């Protein structure tokens with residue numbers, strides 16, 4: 001029996017099994033079996049060359065966003081609109097057959113947007129180009145799940161299931177479970193709080209399924225069996241996802257309203273170019289991107305080219321900022337002066353652990369370098385006002401030095 005048949009068999013057995021206290025252990029075991037098979041399915045066949053027929057596209061810019069959706073929901077239309085790179089769009093399904101990259105220029109940052117072939121139910125098991133498409137989704141910093149607002153709302157669940165089946169976890173953070181395999185000593189199981197979804201016996205059983213007999217387990221939250229399996233598998237990818245309901249020009253206002261209220265969702269129309277600005281703002285926020293402007297001593301900040309950091313990847317501390325400019329910079333930094341949202345007053349003197357916010361201005365004061373006390377002019381000299389964003393006017397018309 002092939003892996004896919006085995007998966008189907010276990011899924012059928014799980015569907016047949018009633019969920020109650022008596023079947024809890026059995027179901028847990030089935031879940032572990034299923035997870036193991038799915039991991040097997042993802043491993044490239046022995047002897048096969050790595051990559052080749054995948055959709056390898058070089059990463060570019062400050063982040064990568066993948067367009068995932070059923071055929072003909074408007075992925076290519078959206079890529080063309082947002083990036084100016086033409087991607088063929090048509091009313092028939094599977095118009096796009098490969099990965100087409102474009103670049104979004106937004107907030108002085110460059111975001112790589114990837115158009116992809118449509119995927120269908122069963123994609124995770126190899127239907128269509130599903131596996132390659134999902135591999136690209138895994139390499140992204142954000143998934144835009146494009147949905148046709150006029151079609152079944154079940155599509156969102158089907159796609160989410162397909163992505164979950166290959167180890168993607170959308171809009172979740174890793175479970176707070178410490179897990180370490182050991183060579184000897186048996187299994188030590190602990191929790192810092194009362195667990196309501198799993199107990200020690202169930203966890204032992206799952207570990208047994210994985211043939212793990214020595215390990216340290218510590219639950220730091222009231223996690224589920226699925227969470228525990230995710231931690232054991234260790235290959236899960238936690239990615240943000242924005243659900244984009246396209247084609248709202250063909251549905252009624254009540255439906256638009258309902259879809260717009262769903263969590264992590266946005267409604268758009270490519271045809272009418274509706275809400276595309278809001279979509280970009282939402283992407284920016286979801287990717288945790290932060291612009292930081294450098295201000296040389298005695299001069300105005302350079303508003304033309306921000307350093308773009310991400311709260312999710314790499315972090316946004318002053319240390320991250322310095323490392324971004326130059327690896328060897330950090331050791332010379334005495335402290336920094338900060339103007340902007342993260343500062344309590346202007347300028348605030350901070351250490352390298354300080355966390356920056358979008359549109360902050362930073363002046364680095366190096367060791368053995370004299371501080372510019374009051375040397376700046378206008379907004380960027382020392383004074384105390386409530387924190388505020390650096391206004392667009394200040395960026396456009398910097399004061400003369």
Ligand SMILES: Nc1nc2c(ncn2[C@@H]2O[C@H](COP(=O)(O)OP(=O)(O)OP(=O)(O)O)[C@@H](O)[C@H]2O)c(=O)[nH]1
Pocket residue numbers: 069070071072073074075076077078088089090091092093094095096097116117118119246247248249250268269270271272
């Ligand atoms: N009514 C309406 N139609 C749209 C909208 N956006 C795209 N379409 C149409 O939907 C059809 C499919 O668009 P595509 O951009 O090719 O969709 P896709 O998701 O890239 O399709 P595949 O590459 O085949 O997976 C085209 O006929 C578009 O003109 C929209 O906002 N409203």
Ligand SMILES: [K+]
Pocket residue numbers: 071072073089090091092093094095096
């Ligand atoms: K199409």
Ligand SMILES: [Mg+2]
Pocket residue numbers: 075076077088089095096115116117118
């Ligand atoms: Mg397309």
